[in-house]
Amino acid sequence: MTRFVLSHNLQIQDSAVPPLAFDALAKALVEQCNSVTASEALSHPHWKISLESTATPGQLAEEISQAWRKIRADQGHSTDHAVMALGGRKDSEGTPGAPLQQGGWGVDVVETRDPDGFLQAINWSGLTAGRPADGIFQVIDRPG
Numbered sequence: 001m002t003r004f005v006l007s008h009n010l011q012i013q014d015s016a017v018p019p020l021a022f023d024a025l026a027k028a029l030v031e032q033c034n035s036v037t038a039s040e041a042l043s044h045p046h047w048k049i050s051l052e053s054t055a056t057p058g059q060l061a062e063e064i065s066q067a068w069r070k071i072r073a074d075q076g077h078s079t080d081h082a083v084m085a086l087g088g089r090k091d092s093e094g095t096p097g098a099p100l101q102q103g104g105w106g107v108d109v110v111e112t113r114d115p116d117g118f119l120q121a122i123n124w125s126g127l128t129a130g131r132p133a134d135g136i137f138q139v140i141d142r143p144g
Helices: 022-030 057-074 113-120 123-130
Strands: 004-009 036-041 051-054 082-089 104-110 134-143
Touching: 004 113, 022 036, 022 051, 022 057, 036 123, 051 057, 057 082, 057 104, 057 134, 082 113, 104 113, 123 134
Parallel strands: 004 104
Antiparallel strands: 004 051, 036 051, 082 104, 082 134
């Protein structure tokens, strides 16, 4: 069982790509992602959705990125941008009561028109340096 806790980083300021309602998004992700067995919106300042899946972390990240784009399209929103899933496994003990606990995955879903620039701006290579290869992933679903 894979557990993801999702945050959303909307880097696009355009009325064609409006902010999403996380309760509706949680429901849509269950419908669009075949491996997702549970999904719920969270009341947390950073983490927005909790997911459980039968897929591996990498497979689930691919599935979420593709589903996110389809959900946008189904709502009539623009999809001319990249949808990224940047994830890291929580290898230390979590704060009691926090959504992200040891063994779970914190995943930032980023919508941007410049994925390479975004990764450089947050120093992704530095953030992930020294992490075990099976403890991180980066998925970029580009338009087209």
